[in-house]
Amino acid sequence: TQLLEQSPQFLSIQEGENLTVYCNSSSVFSSLQWYRQEPGEGPVLLVTVVTGGEVKKLKRLTFQFGDARKDSSLHITAAQPGDTGLYLCAGVIGNDMRFGAGTRLTVKP
Amino acid sequence: NAGVTQTPKFQVLKTGQSMTLQCAQDMNHNSMYWYRQDPGMGLRLIYYSASEGTTDKGEVPNGYNVSRLNKREFSLRLESAAPSQTSVYFCASSHTPGQGGYTFGSGTRLTVV
Numbered sequence: 001t002q003l004l005e006q007s008p009q010f011l012s013i014q015e016g017e018n019l020t021v022y023c024n025s026s027s028v029f030s031s032l033q034w035y036r037q038e039p040g041e042g043p044v045l046l047v048t049v050v051t052g053g054e055v056k057k058l059k060r061l062t063f064q065f066g067d068a069r070k071d072s073s074l075h076i077t078a079a080q081p082g083d084t085g086l087y088l089c090a091g092v093i094g095n096d097m098r099f100g101a102g103t104r105l106t107v108k109p
Numbered sequence: 110n111a112g113v114t115q116t117p118k119f120q121v122l123k124t125g126q127s128m129t130l131q132c133a134q135d136m137n138h139n140s141m142y143w144y145r146q147d148p149g150m151g152l153r154l155i156y157y158s159a160s161e162g163t164t165d166k167g168e169v170p171n172g173y174n175v176s177r178l179n180k181r182e183f184s185l186r187l188e189s190a191a192p193s194q195t196s197v198y199f200c201a202s203s204h205t206p207g208q209g210g211y212t213f214g215s216g217t218r219l220t221v222v
Contacts, residue, residue: 009149
């Protein structure tokens, strides 16, 4: 059983559509990070959220940390083919960072 | 700006063989980590080094050993490879343990036959 459950596992959409992916847990995290990973490469940090209820925007990407600091969501507006990749969430408990299994997003032109 | 460099990129081993995966970072980070990534399992922590001179077990340490050679380098050794160790291995580093953004290498794809 994963400490962090990500949904959906796979998502295939057309360019221009909006989407939301989720990261859920029963554990409380001191912070939560989102990474994007492309084939053959390591994950690259997108954002870190620390405060419960925090919302951060990165161009067309909006990240939200749940009030109880147990869950998070990533919303992409007007998706583009360049958004294609594996999106991973990672939660920090003490000195330990645990990763979810990821959402594999494909954006078709 | 190399960041985190891992070698080799690909490796095929026979069951029972040994090998060492190398990792070096040039960002003056204190903490370094080894993860494995398997389909549907996400990234799982094998070992980490919070600072030079210290190492600790992560979630899946069995069958592996590590050495923090100096502040820059952190190696992962498989003493007797098993098919269950077929995976993609990632090294990462950060300023402090579990905090801040992790910088990952590009991975080593290991197949044990």
